[in-house]
Structure formats: C-alpha cells, structure tokens
Amino acid sequence: xxxxxxxxxxxxxxxxxxxxxxxxxxxxxxxxxxxxxxxxxxxxxxxxxxxxxxxxxxxxxxxxxxxxxxxxxxxxxxxxxxxxxxxxxxxxxxxxxxxxxxxxxxxxxxxxxxxxxxxxxxxxxxxxxxxxxxxxxxxxxxxxxxxxxxxxxxxxxxxxxxxxxxxxxxxxxxxxxxxxxxxxxxxxxxxxxxxxxxxxxxxxxxxxxxxxxxxxxxxxxxxxxxxxxxxxxxxxxxxxxxxxxxxxxxxxxxxxxxxxxxxxxxxxxxxxxxxxxxxxxxxxxxxxxxxxxxxxxxxxxxxxxxxx
Amino acid sequence: xxxxxxxxxxxxxxxxxxxxxxxxxxxxxxxxxxxxxxxxxxxxxxxxxxxxxxxxxxxxxxxxxxxxxxxxxxxxxxxxxxxxxxxxxxxxxxxxxxxxxxxxxxxxxxxxxxxxxxxxxxxxxxxxxxxxxxxxxxxxxxxxxxxxxxxxxxxxxxxxxxxxxxxxxxxxxxxxxxxxxxxxxxxxxxxxxxxxxxxxxxxxxxxxxxxxxxxxxxxxxxxxx
Numbered sequence: 001x002x003x004x005x006x007x008x009x010x011x012x013x014x015x016x017x018x019x020x021x022x023x024x025x026x027x028x029x030x031x032x033x034x035x036x037x038x039x040x041x042x043x044x045x046x047x048x049x050x051x052x053x054x055x056x057x058x059x060x061x062x063x064x065x066x067x068x069x070x071x072x073x074x075x076x077x078x079x080x081x082x083x084x085x086x087x088x089x090x091x092x093x094x095x096x097x098x099x100x101x102x103x104x105x106x107x108x109x110x111x112x113x114x115x116x117x118x119x120x121x122x123x124x125x126x127x128x129x130x131x132x133x134x135x136x137x138x139x140x141x142x143x144x145x146x147x148x149x150x151x152x153x154x155x156x157x158x159x160x161x162x163x164x165x166x167x168x169x170x171x172x173x174x175x176x177x178x179x180x181x182x183x184x185x186x187x188x189x190x191x192x193x194x195x196x197x198x199x200x201x202x203x204x205x206x207x208x209x210x211x212x213x214x215x216x217x218x219x220x221x222x223x224x225x226x227x228x229x230x231x232x233x234x235x236x237x238x239x240x241x242x243x244x245x246x247x248x249x250x251x252x253x254x255x256x257x258x259x260x261x262x263x264x265x266x267x268x269x270x271x272x273x274x275x276x277x278x279x280x281x282x283x284x285x286x287x288x289x290x291x292x293x294x295x296x297x298x299x300x301x302x303x304x305x306x307x308x
Numbered sequence: 309x310x311x312x313x314x315x316x317x318x319x320x321x322x323x324x325x326x327x328x329x330x331x332x333x334x335x336x337x338x339x340x341x342x343x344x345x346x347x348x349x350x351x352x353x354x355x356x357x358x359x360x361x362x363x364x365x366x367x368x369x370x371x372x373x374x375x376x377x378x379x380x381x382x383x384x385x386x387x388x389x390x391x392x393x394x395x396x397x398x399x400x401x402x403x404x405x406x407x408x409x410x411x412x413x414x415x416x417x418x419x420x421x422x423x424x425x426x427x428x429x430x431x432x433x434x435x436x437x438x439x440x441x442x443x444x445x446x447x448x449x450x451x452x453x454x455x456x457x458x459x460x461x462x463x464x465x466x467x468x469x470x471x472x473x474x475x476x477x478x479x480x481x482x483x484x485x486x487x488x489x490x491x492x493x494x495x496x497x498x499x500x501x502x503x504x505x506x507x508x509x510x511x512x513x514x515x516x517x518x519x520x521x522x523x524x525x526x527x528x529x530x531x532x533x
Contacts, residue, residue: 027402028399028402028410028413028414030399030400030401213397214399216397217398217399218410218414219383219386220357220359220386220391220393220397221386221387221410221411221414221456222383222384222385222386222387222411222414222415222460223383223414224379224380224383224414225379225380225383227414227416228414305379308359308360
C-alpha cells in the first residue's frame with residue numbers, strides 16, 4: 001500500500017468535517033484568504049453541478065424504467081372499415097389473435113376510453129359513435145412475445161383494414177436514449193468528482209508551495225510529514241465540505257423550484273428527485289469531504305518528500 | 309552523542325566541502341566551531357541534525373546511523389537536538405509564546421503553561437509572549453529561538469552564528485544562557501567566527517573546546533582530531 005494511504009488518521013478526517021480548528025496544531029499553517037475562498041467557490045460549483053447530474057441521472061433512469069415497463073408488452077391494432085362491416089372485421093382480427101402464439105390477451109378498447117383519448121383534440125362532448133373512428137384492440141404479449149412481422153403480414157392478407165401499431169419500433173430507441181442519458185449522468189458525476197479531486201490537489205499544492213518556509217521551519221523542529229500534512233488536510237477537508245454543502249443546498253433548492261410535473265406535464269419537468277431520492281444529494285458534501293481529505297493528503301505527503 | 313567516521317560532504321554542483329572528518333562530540337561537552345566564511349560551518353551543523361546527509365563515511369547521532377534513518381526517524385532525531393539558526397526562523401503568523409511551544413505542538417505533547425512562562429522568563433522574554441515575531445529585535449528573536457530550541461529538553465543544542473546580528477551585551481547574555489544549559493548537562497556546539505565570543509566563554513570558566521575548519525578538514529586547536 002502506498003504511504004499516502006497508510007495509517008490514515010480518521011480522527012483527523014472527522015475533525016476536518018465537524019471539529020474546531022484544533023488549536024495551534026490547526027493554525028501552524030497560515031490561512032490564505034483568497035485561496036480559501038476559491039476552494040470554497042469551486043467546491044460549491046462542483047456540488048451544484050453534481051446535484052443536477054444526479055437529478056438528470058435519476059430522472060432518465062425513471063423514464064427508461066417507466067417506458068420499459070408500462071409500454072412493454074403492449075401493442076395496438078387499429079381496425080378501419082365501413083360502419084356496417086367493422087364488427088365483422090374486428091371479429092376476424094380477434095380470431096386471428098386467438099390463434100397467434102405469444103399473445104397473452106387481446107382487448108378491444110371500449111368507446112369511453114376512446115372518447116377520453118380523443119377528448120384533447122375534439123372536446124369532451126364528441127359523439128364518437130357518429131364519427132368514423134377506427135376500433136382499437138390492445139394486445140398484451142406474454143413473456144416470450146409474438147412475431148410482430150408475421151402478424152402484420154397475416155392481417156394485411158386477411159383483414160386489409162387492420163393495421164398493427166408496434167410500439168416497440170419507436171419505444172426501443174427512446175428507452176435506449178433514456179438509458180444512455182442516465183449513463184451520461186453517471187459519467188458526469190464521475191467527471192465532476194475527478195475535476196473536484198484535481199482542483200483540490202492543485203489548491204493543496206499551491207498552498208504547500210506558498211508555505212514552503214513554514215514547512216521548512218516545522219521540519220527543522222521535528223515535525224513529521226504526517227503532522228504537517230494534517231494541518232493542510234484538515235483545512236481543505238473542511239473547505240471542501242462547507243463549499244459542497246452550500247452548493248448542494250442551492251442545487252436542491254433550484255431543483256425544488258422547478259415546475260411541478262403534474263402541473264406542467266412533459267418530459268423536462270420530470271427532472272428532479274422523488275421520495276427517498278431527496279436524500280441522495282446529501283451524500284455530496286460527505287463525498288466532497290472525502291475527496292478533499294484524500295486528495296490533499298496525497299498531494300501534501302508527495303510534496304513534503306522533497307523537503308529535507 | 310555525535311560520531312563521525314571519515315565523513316565527506318559536498319554539494320552536487322561542487323567538489324567536497326568537508327572531507328575526512330573523524331571526530332566525536334561526547335555528551336555534556338561544549339564546542340565552538342570556527343573557520344572563515346564559506347568554510348562549511350553551517351554545513352557541518354546541518355550534517356549533525358540530518359538536514360544534509362554525508363556523501364561518504366559514517367555519521368551516527370544518538371547511536372543511530374543518520375544515513376539509514378527514515379523521514380520519521382529524522383524528525384524524531386531533531387526532537388533531541390535544539391537548533392538556533394542565525395536568522396532565527398519563526399512562523400510569523402503565530403505569537404512568540406506559540407512559536408516557542410511549537411516543538412511540543414508538532415510532537416503532540418501537552419503544553420505546561422507554567423513551564424512555558426518560566427522558560428520565557430529565563431530568556432527574558434516574558435513581556436513578549438504575545439508579540440508577533442516580526443515586531444521583535446534581533447536579540448529578542450535569538451532569545452526566543454533559544455527558548456524554542458530547549459523547550460523539548462534536548463540533549464544537544466547547537467547554534468549557528470547566534471550572535472552574528474547582536475551587540476556585545478546581548479551576545480554575552482545569550483552565551484551565558486548556553487553555558488547554563490551546558491552546566492545542566494546539555495551538549496553545546498556553537499558555530500561562530502567571533503573569537504571574542506570564544507575568549508569570553510573561557511572567562512565564564514566553561515570547559516570549551518575549539519574546532520576549526522581548515523582545508524576542508526576539522527581540526528582541534530590546530531591539530532588533526
């Protein structure tokens with residue numbers, strides 16, 4: 001195991017998160033106001049972005065699951081025919097479906113459901129029975145599914161007015177896109193964590209370089225590397241956690257203020273957290289503190305090796 | 309306490325600065341180290357507290373081969389050695405009392421406030437406990453540095469040109485403090501080019517030996533050690 005990760009002082013990590021400044025030990029390195037503010041700001045910005053990446057990832061995951069489960073295994077057949085023939089044509093389709101392997105259930109959608117489907121376009125009082133509205137048959141597949149292409153060809157031959165609407169043709173790319181979007185959200189979270197780590201390392205290195213004389217004095221009076229490193233680690237851990245907490249709070253507030261899904265409807269308004277999902281962003285400051293702790297410790301111990 | 313066996317040291321960019329050094333600094337001894345500027349006095353001291361490592365030969369401190377010490381081992385060695393630097397380096401953002409107590413802080417040892425107060429009184433710095441280092445005069449800095457050097461009760465105290473920036477009165481005061489330490493059993497090594505200081509030490513009836521760096525070698529009273 002590398003020396004940077006050996007003998008990790010967990011008490012120091014905890015103090016960095018919740019403890020006080022640790023007396024003189026915490027102040028042996030002078031505070032640099034500008035660097036401190038930049039670190040806080042960067043940690044806050046990263047956390048804010050992480051909240052949105054997390055929300056995007058969760059929302060697209062939900063979307064993919066919903067599309068997969070609710071639309072999965074349902075296919076519609078539209079039967080168009082003159083009014084006096086439509087009953088017969090519908091009966092033929094039902095008979096074909098009875099014989100088709102993989103069809104678990106075929107259900108003719110009742111008129112009131114059709115009315116509800118048409119209401120957004122024609123208004124609530126539309127006389128469906130007076131309109132040449134095609135009959136709709138909803139098919140639920142069994143676990144193995146059916147041969148959609150074969151069924152389509154048979155319907156075309158035996159009931160020319162029946163058209164098979166196979167949702168999977170447009171559903172699958174959407175589900176695939178949603179899953180890819182979820183993956184990109186997770187990748188974004190990883191990139192944000194990597195960028196945060198790099199930022200912490202650079203800030204720690206900058207602070208160490210600026211305090212070269214202090215480090216030299218500390219080494220000469222018998223300070224161990226780990227003691228000097230802890231002074232930096234404690235400070236950067238706290239900055240990372242504080243900045244990330246503020247960024248997370250702002251991000252969660254921004255998400256909470258997005259228009260409600262039920263009010264506005266649509267895809268984008270689904271971006272957000274639901275139920276226990278609201279607890280997930282609270283992990284961001286803890287993760288940021290961990291990143292700050294390990295990144296600073298690694299950078300500090302690495303740089304201190306160059307000091308005699 | 310410090311043993312050198314045919315020790316040679318040189319910086320990378322030049323040849324050997326010090327060579328063929330074989331000597332012993334026994335516990336409780338008092339040594340002056342003299343020599344012209346650039347002769348290697350500071351390098352000799354830095355070798356003693358492992359800030360530099362020998363190019364060849366064997367250097368042992370407190371029974372440990374310095375070349376074989378880990379970084380933590382070097383830190384532990386330095387806790388046994390108090391060093392007064394010519395420029396008396398402090399952490400300028402901490403007050404004098406905290407600077408003096410710094411060796412205890414970094415060693416994780418508790419600070420006895422009464423003992424700290426007595427120590428500051430011993431070096432005549434009681435009134436400057438809360439002062440910040442940049443506000444101190446040269447003499448005050450050196451006395452505060454001496455307090456910091458001895459707060460861990462080191463067995464060995466070394467000083468690099470401690471009176472270089474001080475007037476004679478302040479130089480004598482510092483020398484008296486170092487002589488007091490030697491009488492309490494500490495080993496003292498002072499690097500200086502001030503012959504008056506060495507003569508003054510003899511007047512204080514301290515058993516001091518004078519080492520001189522000449523021709524890259526360390527000699528005692530003109531003879532090879």
